[in-house]
Amino acid sequence: MRASWLGLFVLLCGASLLIGARQMAWSQVWSLSGDAWLTLTASRLPRLAALVLTGVGLSVCGVILQHIVRNKFVEPGTAGGLDAAKLGILVSLVVAPAAGATGRMLFALAFCFVASLVFVAIIRRIRFKSALLVPVIGLMYGGVLSALAEFYAYRNNILQSMQGWLLGDFSRVVQGSYEIIYLILPIVALTYLYAQRFTVLGMGEGMASSLGLNYRATAAVGLMLVAVTVSATVITVGAIPFVGLVIPNLVALRYGDNLSRTLPIVALGGASLLLVCDILGRLLIYPFEVPIGLTAGCVGGVLFFALIVWRHR
Template sequence: MSMQTQLARAALPVVFALLCLTSVLIGANGLGLRWLLAPSPEALLVLTASRLPRLAALVLTGAGLAISGVILQQILRNRFAEPATTGGMEAAKLGILVALTLLPTSGPLVRMGFAMLFCLAASLILIAILNRIRFRDAVLVPVIGLMFGAVLSALAEFYAFSHNILQSMQGWMLGDFSRIVQGNYELIYLVLPVVVLTYVFARRFTVLAMGQDMAQSLGLSYRGMVAVGLMLVSATVAATVITAGSVPFVGLVVPNLVTLWRGDNLRRTLPVVALAGGSLLLLCDIIGRIVIYPYEVPLGLTVGGIGGAIFLLLILRGPK
């Protein structure tokens, strides 16, 4: 391995560490580097109650959504598949709204369960729709997914309007991490076992991308592995939407960029995908916190703008 390649691979962890430090230090109540030398009780409170929870939520959300994108791309055999282009985010929002009306006193775990079930059901419906299309262009899958998501989003808005809870839905329209404080973000730690299980099943997910016939000829339970993958994705999406709302394009942009850089070996690239996903969200969050300082731009706007631009470039790039 050349020195240039080694430096390139070491750059991402260094960038990630710098982004983590920057995320902790900046904000309306700027800590600055002085708290490292003489930490005050107020600075420690801000650090433990707000900055570190927000940092953890950003990193886990980015890693989880990026890994979810990898899983969906292997299952659907399409590089443009991810929770935001397959209706998963919209289905999770609809599930939370249903939980709020049927079980208004339920806790976050119950609402997450509803979101996970709705996301899983939406994924199965989309797969059934795609299976009825014999000839599929690579761009057709996300187009159908976006149309399907638009239908689910309309249903969610109509449901919220008819039950007079439309205002409660606004927090899930755009990812907003400004509300992340100690005590109301811990569900996002459920992303950790998802990342671990995805790495354990990395070789099996690689086989899924070869198609059902090839997977079964190699001794893999195709339907069982698809079910496992969809449940992992649904759990991640549900935990993310419950914690901070909808965050688009992470699962699309990061896996594709890592594939262009490091190839298709999931055992080698999954840690890079997770690290790059966390780094992307940290970068977008930092931009949103400084562009109109001391106010914040919701993370969903910055990620949507940057991710959407990269998505367009990937489409224009075509088969090259």
């Protein structure tokens, strides 16, 4: 089954390289010169790398949050993480306008980490009779953070700057503007090293503590990994919803919740879903493209609704 996932992923990567507003002369590509080679190396390969790393990072973020909160309907988009990262970027534009991408990412990281801690604290204090109420609380929490971000942008006359972070868009990914996304690679490696601990974390604080796991420290590590990934993603390509929600659920339905075994499939699934959404966005109104934030929102929203109905039944 993993081989079929890998085969699908390779096919999607090839399709992503072939599709574009400009037709490439492959003779120039093989000769490693000309405009086609420049288009491939400066635009399409960076875009493919950003797509794969973003999909992997968001799906891994989702599975970490779901184990920490012990709820299958939680991901950065339904826990306030994406909205907090956008708020952090807007604050950096006012407080430190010359900070650059790294400085903005640090602001986004700090805001996302603190917002995630607050969300976890809220969920731990409220006893829910239905698991579906947790993402509802998360969406309300994210709505408050988003409203704060809009008010802050309005008061500081940077509302136009905010629009660039509302929807994910890979069209601006070119060589020299996306490399910060490679931070996701060590994050995924650390997540795999902590996979068994995160699996135990999902059993609850009592069970995890009885098995000798430092629950609070492990949860803090998981939230920091999520914050780094979300901030790097939002800085590079903007906010993309639902990837971290639907993929971990679909994988868990088929393979279970043991992250040591399922994490590679979750990563491949997230990358494949984002590639599908990107290819769809580039073909719908060719030679123009629909921002991936819209296509991922539509596809992910439909899958999210199907998961809610399935879980309810």
